[in-house]
Amino acid sequence: MYGEGPHLRDLRPKNRALALGSAGALVTATLITGALAAPAAGADSRLGRDSEAHGAAIAAARAAAAGIDWKDCPADWGLEKPIQCGWVTVPVDYARPNGKQIKLAVDRIGNTGTKSERQGALVYNPGGPGGSGLRFPRRVTTKNPIWANTSKAYDFVGFDPRGVGHSAPISCIDPQEFVKAPKADPVPDTEADKLAQRKLAGEYADGCAERSGAMLPHMTTPNTARDLDVMRAALGEKKINYLGVSYGTYLGAVYGTLFPGHIRRMIVDSVVNPSREKIWYEANLDQDVAFEGRWKDWEDWVAKNDAAFHLGTTRDAVQAKWVELRATAKKSPIGGVVGPAELISFFQSAPYYDSSWVPVASVFSKYVAGDTQALVDAASPDMSDTAGNAASENSNAVYTAVECADAKWPTSWDRWDRDNTRLNKDYPFMTWANAWMNLPCATWSAKQQTPIEVRTGNGLPPVMIVQSTHDAATPYDGAVELHRRFKGSRLITEKDAGSHGVTGLVNPCINDRVDTYLLTGKLDAEDVTCAPHATPKP
DSSP, X not given: OEEOHHHHGGGSSTTOOEEEOTTSOEEEOBXXXXXXXXXXXXXXXXXXXXXXXXXXXXXXXXXXXXXXXOEEOOGGGOOOTTOEEEEEEEESOXXXXXXXXXXXXXXXXXXXXXXXXXXXXXXXXXXXXXXXXXXXXXXXXXTOGGGHHHHHHEEEXXXXXXXXXXXXXXXXXXXXXXXXXXXXXXXXXXXXXXXXXXXXXXXXXXXXXXXXXXXXXXXXXXXXXXXXXXXXXXXXXXXXXXXXXXXXXXXXXXXXXXXXXXXXXXXXXXXXXXXXXTTTHHXXXXXXXXXXXXXXXXXXXXXXXXXXXXXXXXXXXXHHHHHHHHHHHHHSOBTTTBOHHHXXXXXXXXXXXXXXXXXXHHHHHHHHTTOHHHHHHHHSOOTTOHHHHHHHHHHHHHHHHHHHHXXXXXXXXXXXXXXXXXXXXXXXXXXXXXXXXXXXXXXXXXXXXXXXXXXXXXXXXXXXXXXXXXXXXXXXXXXXXXHHHSTTOEEXXXXXXXXXXXXXXXXXXXXXXXXXXXHHOOOOSSOEEXXXXXXXXX
């Protein structure tokens, strides 16, 4: 999955920002997957989108008239006053705007400045697909200094997208079954191993259809973009300001294509490649390569800090310890619950987020020194956390449903096998785990769409694009591609950095430009390259 770590982490059991792959591995909440090259949209596709555009206009007009009945948030949502919560009603199918309706959970906190300072609503999506944005207003209540200036001018608005959390949640499998461990090693040794994983993926796809079938054809990014426009109308805004991270950048790109005149300002951070040829199968293959590179960056850092971690003074030495740990867990799961799948789930947060570098290295170091309990505590599921496990299962269900519905996936196992076997030779860290997570899309029973052709439409304002060069979940080329498609956009590159979700990190070169853009609308005359944020210290 693709999501901004610290905020997605609130969804997961314990401290994990990871989603459990259907076919057996706990797999990353990264923002990308890959797709079969899609044919050009034909007349039927255009006709469908015309009717959906008409339906979206009807729904938006209704929402504008209804507004949002803001109230204190339910106590068990964990959203303190003065954050308020409400609901926005949207059609399940925009081609039938008077058909079945669902309610989407929305929250907000008003701007902290004066009435004259207010510039409107800043709406946020953290990624996934499957991530909740409801915690966004807590950046104000927790006094996050990075957002102090912006919050003077904007209401901070979050929401649960369709299918997520409190917004008509979908499910594919019993949550306790979903999180239980240990699971099969995602890296297959035999054809029988592959067949077993294929069977699990097929069963997961069938489970989605059985438990959530009516929603599946409508769990698309374009529909979530239409929901976003209905929210805009319900908020009473002619134009919204939007911040999207990870998968939230693809939602922003699609929204900007469908509703270019409804955007006032937009920031996209850690960018999904919006090319039709990448959504979603090819994008996931690209991710496997990028994860391997960032994994090596982390190993280099661990080696430089051998005085703290005692895991080896070279990358190769640290890798040897990892291979040894993996082999041990494969032979006999650590504590009876931590096998190779659980190790990948835990360790992948290091190439994902710099904030995980020290915690992951510390647990690894303790294990090598003889403390196995620290690893068991960090990498195994908490079966008593039923609410957290349900949230994790729901998040993965939405991830799968959206990516499977957005695009037509390869159905040939030979292609999946060939592509992932080839990649695994040079990029073994994530390749097979990622493949099994996405394989349900190969046998998906619900309709699969042709991705939107992302482009610049009339009224689209200059968009700010922020991206680090070593990002594992959303490789750098994605930002370059969106920059090419959105005319007048500016690309801010964080060079020699790779933490996923850049705007939430302390880097004045980026933070100051985000403030300036949101407060004044001004972008640099040219693209900008920033030095990296501070490297974590043990």
